[in-house]
Amino acid sequence: MGVEVVLPGVLADLAGGSRHLQVEAGGGTLGELLDAVAAAHPALGRRIRDEAGALRRFVNVYVDGDDVRFGGGTAARVPDGAVVQVLPSVAGG
Amino acid sequence: MTDLLAIGTRKGLWLARSDDDRRTWTLGGPHLLAQEVAAVAVDTRGPTPRVLAGIQYGHWGPTVMWSDDLGASWQETETGAIRFPEDTGAALARVWQLRPDGADRPGVVWAGCEPHSLWRSTDGGGSFELVRGLWDHPHRPTWEPGGGGGAVHTVLPDPATDRVTVAMSTGGVYVSEDGGSGWTPRNTGITAPFLPEPPPEYGQCVHKVAVDAAGPDRMYAQNHFGVFRTDDAGRSWTSIAGGLPADFGFPVVASPVTPGTAWVVPLVADMERVPPGGRLRVHRTRDAGATWTELGAGLPDGCWAAVVRDGACADGADPTGLYLGTRDGCVYASRDEGDTFTQVAAHLPDVLVVRAARI
Numbered sequence: 001m002g003v004e005v006v007l008p009g010v011l012a013d014l015a016g017g018s019r020h021l022q023v024e025a026g027g028g029t030l031g032e033l034l035d036a037v038a039a040a041h042p043a044l045g046r047r048i049r050d051e052a053g054a055l056r057r058f059v060n061v062y063v064d065g066d067d068v069r070f071g072g073g074t075a076a077r078v079p080d081g082a083v084v085q086v087l088p089s090v091a092g093g
Numbered sequence: 094m095t096d097l098l099a100i101g102t103r104k105g106l107w108l109a110r111s112d113d114d115r116r117t118w119t120l121g122g123p124h125l126l127a128q129e130v131a132a133v134a135v136d137t138r139g140p141t142p143r144v145l146a147g148i149q150y151g152h153w154g155p156t157v158m159w160s161d162d163l164g165a166s167w168q169e170t171e172t173g174a175i176r177f178p179e180d181t182g183a184a185l186a187r188v189w190q191l192r193p194d195g196a197d198r199p200g201v202v203w204a205g206c207e208p209h210s211l212w213r214s215t216d217g218g219g220s221f222e223l224v225r226g227l228w229d230h231p232h233r234p235t236w237e238p239g240g241g242g243g244a245v246h247t248v249l250p251d252p253a254t255d256r257v258t259v260a261m262s263t264g265g266v267y268v269s270e271d272g273g274s275g276w277t278p279r280n281t282g283i284t285a286p287f288l289p290e291p292p293p294e295y296g297q298c299v300h301k302v303a304v305d306a307a308g309p310d311r312m313y314a315q316n317h318f319g320v321f322r323t324d325d326a327g328r329s330w331t332s333i334a335g336g337l338p339a340d341f342g343f344p345v346v347a348s349p350v351t352p353g354t355a356w357v358v359p360l361v362a363d364m365e366r367v368p369p370g371g372r373l374r375v376h377r378t379r380d381a382g383a384t385w386t387e388l389g390a391g392l393p394d395g396c397w398a399a400v401v402r403d404g405a406c407a408d409g410a411d412p413t414g415l416y417l418g419t420r421d422g423c424v425y426a427s428r429d430e431g432d433t434f435t436q437v438a439a440h441l442p443d444v445l446v447v448r449a450a451r452i
Contacts, residue, residue, distance in 0.1 A: 011153075042171045042172045042173075043169070043171050043172075046154060046156075046172070046173050047150065047153035047154060048153075050154060050184035050185070051173065051176040051177055051179075051184050051185065052177065052179075052182055052183065052184040054184065056152065056153065056154050058151070058152040059152055059153070088151075088152040088153075089152065091151075091152065
């Protein structure tokens, strides 16, 4: 079944023009999922995480609606069939 | 003959052009809109000028981008031009400085970054390698971040030798004589009023360093309080702040063609950090800091905006052109070494960097 990754529109160009990616990486951690995303789309991958593997400070990731910052971070489990949403946080000026 | 002025701001890059020997300017942009552009370089060594930009994608992290068609299109390396090696455990926070090396080293571009690090590219800025000699320096864990973050913000490669000089806030001045393997702090004579006496071997908050046209051993430093000159490649520094209305400021600019000529933009400090009396002025020396002259024709009164460390630059023309960008989004250009200025832009986002080149 895999995992659906939903991107903000501003990142769609880095994923081939689509806001929705279907990734065959369900059942593992968020970090493993993002590794798979980065392998296919390197420029997209480094918008979401830095080179040390940390989620960027103002990028929020939700697994089935839950903010991973309060649920294990990149070690959060991503079940098969999950929807993972990437959103920019409230920041800037 | 065209002169190009690249203006990096907190929300994008503008490119101004002059086709009449810097008398009038046409502003183009924004390029890279909504991206912080804290570092810019115009590399004129190749068949076409390359504009390099150290950018911060807002939420999405920093990288280096470049344009070989004066901003019409931009490229970036898919995996990122600057990536800390895995064993460092570090991540790039901001690109503070991009500096092409000399004409005899085509393709070599240096980058100064946050966290405190120096990088070297041999492919024109597409990919950079961490300079391990500085990263592994035993002093590095004790370099403290200044207000803007801990960074190598000044990189001065000597095109004729293997000497590379860097400056850091904080950390001070370090020099390598072997292309980057070994590094020695060279801060003797530079004060550190934010630390207990006596001044330390390193840890100074040097805001900017510029090399005099007379040769690489003579440099100027604008410090976090204090303006200094060295005549021996940083081994000793002497105060040249006498005659200035304030010894605080961020940029120092040296003429690339006229020995002994340099400019600073004094600010009242420590807390205010505004032009004295709200009058934006530059101060020029023609005798390597022995005396200073206030210059302000064309610069505004009622200006309470600072010029940050890379918000001033010189071009390579003769007479030297001088350029200022302020935190209230104004840019001023002088084609007569600062005697008179014209306004190039107003109402831009905060200007972080200006760089000029004849293309």
